[in-house]
Amino acid sequence: MADYIEPLQALCEQFQRLSGIGRKTALRLAFSVLESSEEDAAAFAQAILNAKQQIHLCPVCQNLTDREICSICTDDRRDPATICVVEDPRAVLALEKVKEYHGRYHVLHGVISPINGVGPDQLKIKELLDRLSDERITEIIVATNPTVEGEATAMYLARLLSPFGIKVTRLAYGIPMGGELEFADEITLYRALEGRRTVE
Amino acid sequence: MADYIEPLQALCEQFQRLSGIGRKTALRLAFSVLESSEEDAAAFAQAILNAKQQIHLCPVCQNLTDREICSICTDDRRDPATICVVEDPRAVLALEKVKEYHGRYHVLHGVISPINGVGPDQLKIKELLDRLSDERITEIIVATNPTVEGEATAMYLARLLSPFGIKVTRLAYGIPMGGELEFADEITLYRALEGRRTVE
Numbered sequence A, B: 001m002a003d004y005i006e007p008l009q010a011l012c013e014q015f016q017r018l019s020g021i022g023r024k025t026a027l028r029l030a031f032s033v034l035e036s037s038e039e040d041a042a043a044f045a046q047a048i049l050n051a052k053q054q055i056h057l058c059p060v061c062q063n064l065t066d067r068e069i070c071s072i073c074t075d076d077r078r079d080p081a082t083i084c085v086v087e088d089p090r091a092v093l094a095l096e097k098v099k100e101y102h103g104r105y106h107v108l109h110g111v112i113s114p115i116n117g118v119g120p121d122q123l124k125i126k127e128l129l130d131r132l133s134d135e136r137i138t139e140i141i142v143a144t145n146p147t148v149e150g151e152a153t154a155m156y157l158a159r160l161l162s163p164f165g166i167k168v169t170r171l172a173y174g175i176p177m178g179g180e181l182e183f184a185d186e187i188t189l190y191r192a193l194e195g196r197r198t199v200e
Helices: A006-016 A023-035 A038-054 A089-098 A125-131 A149-163 A186-196 B006-016 B023-035 B039-054 B091-096 B125-131 B148-164 B187-192
Strands: A081-085 A104-107 A139-142 A167-170 B081-086 B104-108 B141-142 B166-168
Touching: A006 A023, A023 B039, A023 B091, A038 B039, A038 B125, A038 B187, A081 A089, A081 A125, A089 A104, A089 B023, A125 A149, A139 A149, A139 A186, A149 A167, A149 B141, A167 B104, A186 B166, B006 B141, B039 B187, B081 B091, B091 B104, B141 B148, B148 B187
Parallel strands: A081 A104, A081 A139, A139 A167, B081 B104, B081 B141, B141 B166
Antiparallel strands: none
16 A cells, blocks of 8 residues: 555555444545546535534434434424334434334433443433433333344343333334245344244 | 535545545545544645645656655756656556666657547657657657557557657556466456567
């Protein structure tokens, strides 16, 4: 890499800092920038600065927003009785795509992971508890990912929330639609069996 | 995508303009930027501007450079008798990695491709002919890619250069090292047969 000209090298290094970008992809992306017009490159640089400067956490649900309070928290049509707790803003985007969930969210910004030194205090759990003073809340759906850490975090939250007398639920886990039993792993199959439902 | 907050959406669109970046990867990269520090995001934006502002074409070989004339053209240790003609700056980087080529380069910035409306005039061919007044030049290696357009461009250049009495050569094509005959395509095998050499 030492043979690259310096500004190209510097740009490659910046691309490599992004998640999942290796040396070769960084070079391809850097050339893409060089091949674009001066205006396009300036617009790209400005978009980075704008995103970083304008996006912050919603003080209510901790999701990303460019408003004072995010558009979901301020939307009166969203059911205030249900809060879906997720690990990160990406999960909110995924759930919103379904268009079937009409409650609110709460973003933890991580999961409890002792091995990575992440305890409950590093997550937005205190902010979740603060919201429970709203008496309209009747159900909390814990939608952390079905990983070891996600499950542990769900268990922790369920225990923490039990004194509040609020229903705590978890998403259903099982065979993904379109998937085949043959290719499902044992844990997914176990969960699918365990969560079996009467055909109506 | 309409549900993203605007600055995130704008940043995703910028990433999607880059070569080979789709919607999902753009979103991942945009989140990467949001997760970085304000200083890192500013450094990224600055690197884009710097690369675009400081990098231009070397007036001699048409390769990318941030100097007046590029470091290869000004390097006295590089053999001025040989010019290797390539399609783009990436090819220069690839050849330089081998560390076995000690001549100079000439970057065409494309290949002749009637279907894409690219004729010889859109390439840096005139600039190549201008260099031939240097009497030290004895060989031109045409190292365009072994594609239909690359081959056509090589043929065109060979014809164009023949009146100058300079040796015009082409890279050897054949089975890649570590490759197996079984998996080589017919054209590669044909080239490998055609280019066979006496074992010494």
